[in-house]
Amino acid sequence: MTATLGALHERLAGVVLVGRELPEVLTEIVQISRGVMPGADATSITLIRDDRAFTAAYDGQIAMDADELQYERGYGPCLDAGRAGELFVVHDMATEQRWPDYAVHAAERGVGSSLSVPLPFQGATIGALNNYAFRSHAFGDADVALGEEVAAFVAIAVGNAEAAARASDDVLNMRRAMASRGVIEQAKGILMERYKITAEQAFTLLTHASQRHNVKLRDVAEELTTTGVLAGA
Incomplete structure (x- = not known):
């Protein structure tokens, strides 16, 4: 045995x-x-x-x-x-x-x-x-x-x-979060340049657009960076 x-x-x-x-x-x-x-x-x-x-x-x-x-x-x-x-x-x-x-x-x-x-x-x-x-x-x-x-x-x-x-899921989620953060920061930069506003004001514009259209913040930011259009603007 x-x-x-x-x-x-x-x-x-x-x-x-x-x-x-x-x-x-x-x-x-x-x-x-x-x-x-x-x-x-x-x-x-x-x-x-x-x-x-x-x-x-x-x-x-x-x-x-x-x-x-x-x-x-x-x-x-x-x-x-x-x-x-x-x-x-x-x-x-x-x-x-x-x-x-x-x-x-x-x-x-x-x-x-x-x-x-x-x-x-x-x-x-x-x-x-x-x-x-x-x-x-x-x-x-x-x-x-x-x-x-x-x-x-x-x-x-x-x-x-x-x-x-x-x-693996944690890594994937982290990568998604980093990608979302990147596109949101890019969208904020576009709005800051376009309207001569602060980063905080640009973020407020993005969140308001997200809430009005019931769309994820990342999707609003991605549309802006891709087409130049801010939803509802």
């Missing part, structure tokens, strides 16, 4: 998080997870956004099929793990009673057992790591320990991607 955990940590440490799209990162992680977890024949990651669940990555078609069965019904071990933050093991899908309708259809597709591990993120749960096996009773304590390690790393990857997205 210690050797397997060590191998898992070594492989996860080699996953590059920066400069890659999240689906690509998560696909690599599920491939690693499936490779080191003794009981798993297929692995997937379910993410939940605004109460909508979707499979962000998978390795093995049966994982996607089993995930979709749960999404169609609105319940199942992976959804309940993702929503409640609890770990669920289905030892024998053929006799499972907690999600009977799902279990029947999953067993028909060849799922014998499953392990669903919640993804913890900043005190909440954002989804689940789902592991499926063709045989029953495939998942034991060693699989649970490995699954929890992988789930923690998935949460780090998702958090890193969200932080990068926020940073």
